[in-house]
Amino acid sequence: NGLAIVMIEAQMRQYHVGGSGPWLPKEDIVGMTITALFAMAAAVVWSRIPRVSSWLPAPLASVILTTIFAIVCESAGMSRRTLKDVAGTETFVGGRTTLPSWDFPPAGVNWHDGHMW
DSSP states (O other), rough: HHHHHHHHHGGGGBBBBBTTTTTHHHHHHHHHHHHHHHHHHHHHHTOOOHHHTTTOOHHHHHHHHHHHHHHHHTTOOOOOOOOHHOOGGGGGTGGGGSOOOOOOOOOOOOOOSSSSO
């Protein structure tokens, strides 16, 4: 039970502007809470569907269903916070060009002597 309290306390900063500022508007807090409850319910319900849960894990199904839920809620007029809102636009500048190049097999590997490096 103590661990649950610590986890809840750590998540409470998500309800503040900038993590430590004033509380977010009531609409944002309600929307975030409803989305979190929907995600938990989707994971629990999905895991109890016998045939489907064997080929699509409940956590992945929950992510997919919650994403669809958030898009539907936004189109209905409910506001939502995205990673861009929390981390800032500059976090996502660069796109694919910022990823490291694919280097496999690594340069200098001799596949015939049994040693990788």
